[in-house]
Amino acid sequence: MLIVACSLAPGAAATAGPAESLSEKFAYCQDCHGPNGQGYRGFYPIPRLAGQQTQYIENQLRAFLERRRKNAIMLNVAHGLHGNMAAALAARFNAAKVAPIGGAPQTLAAQGKDIFDHGIPEKDVAACAACHGPAAQGTGEIPRLAGQLYEYVVFKLVNWSKERGQIASQPDTSLIMEPVAHSLSRSEAQAVAAYVSSLR
Template identity: 35%
Template sequence: MKLLATLTTAALLAVTAVSGFAADEKAAEAKVEPKKAAKPDLVKGEASFTAVCAACHGADGNSGTPANPKLAQQHPEYLVKELQDFKSGKRNNAIMKGFATALSDDDMKNIAYWVTAKKAKPGFAKDKELVALGERIYRGGIADRQVAACAGCHSPNGAGIPSQYPRLSGQHADYTAAQLTSFRDGGRKNSPQMTDVAAKLNDREIKAVADYIAGLR
């Protein structure tokens, strides 16, 4: 009887071990195969952009109104982040919050990837007296005030760095100047790095660097 009990116990332990191994194997397989993120739906993105965004940002993302930014050829990750910030209130703009609140994460991704695939139209610097100052700040910063060069993050030609720093090349000077002023004065708070930079710039310097950026290509 003792021998039978011992054999039975051994058999139960073996079954338990096999079951445990199978469970561990399934868990390992689950970890190896993570859920893939859905690809953006560009057809839906175009439809949403046309219905919601085109009136202010242009049919192809090239806004014709200096107060509204060009979105064409921007980095999609940046646009998604800004839309999320508008929705959460991290970036304060009553008009954009109203639009962004109605969008799901998928809507934001669809819109961002559609409009950023459009080619941006070049802009032009207009203030000859300030463009040289703007170039110095953009490319070299202001050493005595520890102002970093814009080119360090946004690249020498204004193309930016995907998923980290936005494209600036050809952006409307009025829009860029308004954002730098808002960062400086505390109206826009969703980028501590930009708040720190803008805090050290005066109105003339902001206008100069914004005008220079408009002509970058």
């Protein structure tokens, strides 16, 4: 009943037409994710999407939609994507080339590089590079971390199990990362976030 009413509303007719073009949607994403998808340091840190792996972007949009990944804003956004729009937007963001926005405490970066390259053997933490790649570019479902916002990376690592993999009966790729996030202390998360956020 509600759906029928909505689709008859004058505003709905407009958004189902030309306003749904790829460029319009891309502009909408840019409102929050920054003009080149470089991320935005606002009230919440909004992640960089520039250069991000297409498969990772599509996976996360699905995870928001299915509420496996908890975020009210992106749940709404993902609801508005139909057909192959998610794939087309992912390709656009993947192709965007832009320098990191920076701003991380650089005093932590050396310790962060050590964790990234070698892990933390005494805590059984695997090297980030083993999965995310030696230059943090990611591959497939494993995200690029290079240039990602410092605040965002810290925030994700310390909140992992509260936000990701929220439907126990539907285990997903977030499980691969869970033990790593769980083992890092806040200061270790800050160090590795400082390092990756400055990588191009």
